Amino acid sequence: MTLNRRNLLKIGGAAAALPLLGTKAFAQSEPLKVGFMYIGTINDNGWNYAHNQGRLYLEEQLGDAVETTYVENVPEGPDSERVLRELAQSGHKLIFATSFGYGDYVIKVAEQFPDVTFEHATGYMRSANVGTYNARFHEGRAVCGTIAGHMSQTGKAGYIGSFPIPEVVMGINSFVLAARKINPDFTITPVYISTWNDPAKEADAARAMIDQGIDIIAQHTDGPAALQVAEERGIVGGFGQGADMSAFAPQAQLTSIIDNWGPHYVKTAQAVIDGTWESKDSWPGLAEGEVQIGPYGPKVPEDVIAAAEAVKNGQIDGSFNIFTGPINDHTGAEKVAAGVTLTDAELLSMDWYVEGVIPPA
Amino acid sequence: MMQFRLEKRREPSRFMLYATPVAAVALTMIIGAVIFSVIGYDGIGAVREIFLTPLTNSFKWQDLGVKAAPLIIIGVGLSIAYRANVWNIGAEGQYIMGGLAATWVALASHGAGGWWTLPAMMLAGMAGGAAYGAIPALLKTRLNVNEILTSLMLTYASVQLIYYLVRAPWKDPMGMGFPQTRRFASEALLPNIFPGTIVHAGVPIAIIVALIAWFIMSRSVFGYQMRVVGAAPHAARYGGFSENKTIWLAMLVSGGLAGLAGMLEVAGPFQRMVPGFPTNYGFTAIIVAFLGRLNPLGVIFAGIVMAITFVGGEVAQTTIGLSNSATGVFQAMMLFFLLAGDILVRYRLKRVVPQVEAGA
Structure with a gap:
């Protein structure tokens, strides 16, 4: 059995010493590298800013279990394909592409990296390792x-x-x-x-x-x-x-x-860590926050x-x-x-x- | 107070002419490292990631080739025009029109294409770019309108044309209302040269175009004409070279090559026409042309150097978290040092002894 938070919690139940042990186990296992690709800058005080807030929330919630990277100002064209490949090649196992026009390239790169999970915001094309997400x-x-x-x-x-x-x-x-x-x-x-x-x-x-x-x-x-x-x-x-x-x-x-993208990012990253992620469209709104x-x-x-x-x-x-x-x-x-x-x-x-x-x- | 003035050198050193671009790149790396260190980044790391990683990481070579190819093709065309003192600033627009003309062929032949589709798209692309380059040429030769203004402004018109076409007449019927054309049929897509990579046929074409252009520029009457008209317009007139004809040739060749690059991009990496098709290759190629000393062979290297900064800029974002704007700073520094170096190669700085003017 691999050591990760979920399994430890299963074994430990309510044992008081577990949080400590959990942290230690985490430090030893490789963190999940999560990449974000933005179409604008994180200082736009709008769309990209919000996605980046979600990324920071992910780091805050999952701590050492994740390591995040972002690339900003990526145009919706072949440049995005290169950035996606760059992220996948540099060990990112979960990649969020946060603009509509990245769609073709996400699908293309995802074929070349079947062990990497991709999530495309506002898109409509999915495959075995590409999911889509949006907000209402x-x-x-x-x-x-x-x-x-x-x-x-x-x-x-x-x-x-x-x-x-x-x-x-x-x-x-x-x-x-x-x-x-x-x-x-x-x-x-x-x-x-x-x-x-x-x-x-x-x-x-x-x-x-x-x-x-x-x-x-x-x-x-x-x-x-x-x-x-x-x-x-x-x-x-x-x-x-x-x-x-x-x-x-x-x-x-x-x-x-x-x-408020943070909760979706946490949920997705956790699912990838646990091995329970599957390709689907996620479209929550006001009710889910x-x-x-x-x-x-x-x-x-x-x-x-x-x-x-x-x-x-x-x-x-x-x-x-x-x-x-x-x-x-x-x-x-x-x-x-x-x-x-x-x-x-x-x-x-x-x-x-x-x-x-x-x-x- | 000490005063200086620039004095023209009688004969610029040939060695310095070719050493300046190299020196500009080297200075950019040094000054860049210093500046970014001073403002609190890992300056040496930034230079390493931007300039060296794309070369040392073999995964990146394919990206360099794909990114450099359109820059080289457009840059070669511009270098020919600039040699003749014809300032085509609108290569971006000609690139777009070439892409649109090729898209038209691809869409019109959808489902009925064959081996001829790609060659037809290529011809259409060159024709589209050349035709768009002909407008500034016509305005310049007939009405003496500055080609810098007209070619630049036509770029914006061509961008609007894309928006119109992908929203209405060419909209993908399966695209759920998204403004883009359908994906081209396989006969209209450029083949990959190396299986398993993204290197498409446009990459070797770029090298071939540069070699042909070099041969023509250095060995043919056409090349001689372009160079003489640029370097010594009066002599050229006495020699019987028509200035108008030169303008036409320069605009048609640079426009046609930009159009070819547009065709290769839309049939290669893009695979369909999208609103994001204009990616400033036409403007970046201006830097490439000058960095390459307006010499087609130099343009090959300059195109690769620019591609390195683009690819490396993304590497630096993912590995050391350097902002995307840093790439722009490095590119701008490179052009700045190159132009500054050029001045010093052609002129010398001379101290002026202040003279007391009587009655002043």
Whole structure:
């Protein structure tokens, strides 16, 4: 029998001396090397920052049992293939690839390293040693949309997206569905900037949309640039994405969607250590705590906070689902009948906008 | 106060001309080690991981080849253009158009391809890049518009064209709405040269392109024309070499080679067109061309040196946790020392004795 924490616990039961023994056994066994590949820098205060927080949480929780490495600013192309191979060759047995565009390369490199476990965030392709994981950000979007519906004066929001992929479309739809439950005339204009992180472009898009009369801004990109513009222009506000961004927009950030990847990283690493890991898709949300709602901004009145909390708690206890019909598409035709809820598979291939979205040209 | 001025040397030393790139790399390693040590990193470790590990670890050789190949091909084209004083800064755009033209062939022949698919893609790639290079050439020769501006700005237009194509007309029908083309059929993918590695046919092609270019530049009338027009435009005019013709040739050749690199990238490592296709090879190749002394053979070495810094930069991130920006610092230092060295090779620093001017 190999010595690891799990087996020792099995043998020892409640013996008081075990934690000591456990530590010792750990020091002797090889730590699991875990590699992380980020598309941006860990200082973006958003997406990559959140993943890196998850990595630090993993180190903190599993201590000497793991050793982590990260590589940042890896473009979504053949460069990512090289980095993945570099990580696999240098003894990393578990590798997290944290951007959508890494998919092809994860699958390719995973074939060459069957003894390495790969996990691809936001992807859809799996194989024997490749799993996928994501978070139900759209649940958080429903909370943001509720606040927007209550607080917007113009009834118009802008939404800065990267690419019109299902994950992003889902967030836009969730946001506007929630807002229209409060204000039936609410509309949202998505703008796609074809990158996950370009503060200049994000800010330009935010400015252009504010000039066109939106007073709420949401974004599915990595950093706080759009929020900073919202703060500067004094519009009603916006929402942090990935992490609490209130430091950049103390007034304008109404709340934030916080990605809490740490528990998933701990669970996955532990499964690899125990030899129980298997390829699957993991998609938890608010209920599991992988998506969290940050503190509410000073501008948000009590009654709006109460409404937002109700939407949040409804999604946590399962009594509320933003994608339950009736839902019309952006042309007004009924897409989901009353009482019917979209399945995960339908969500994951979502390529249509709900009513209230003004589709980009 | 001591004052200096630069005085042109009558005859730059040939030895120094070729020693400067080597010295620039060496200085980068030394100064880099010092700087990173001073700010609290393992400076010597950084230099070792960035410059040496990619060479000593045989696993990395394939990465060097794959990364260097497009840099060499584009760099060779640029070195020819720059020799003729034609400043094509938009190789990135020509690389993209070459990739797009090749993608068009791959998609149009999907399911009906054959042995001819790759050669057709190659021709399309070169034609696409050359056609995109022709726009600045036309504007320059007809309207005397600066080619630096037009070629650079056209790059941004080409990036938007990718976004448009992969989102609408060329979108992968099986891609669940993701903006990318379908994966190319096997006839449209570059074969691997060494089984079990990622070294594709583009790597030997890059070397062959450089050798051919070297031969042409040093042995043919075309090469002579490019060099003379660049070095002595007036003499060239008296000699009957048309300046406009040179501009056209320079833009078509550098654009065509950038397009070829685009085709090799999309049919090799990428295997489909994605929004992330532009990876700045076209811009990095500018450094490569100068580091290689605008000599196709030098470009081979310069391409490998740049590839080393890219691959090594990632090694340094995984092994000693050096930030990715450090790679950029090293690359920038290399170009800086090279250009500074160039000045000193061509000019000498001369002390100026201050003269008292009457009535000043």
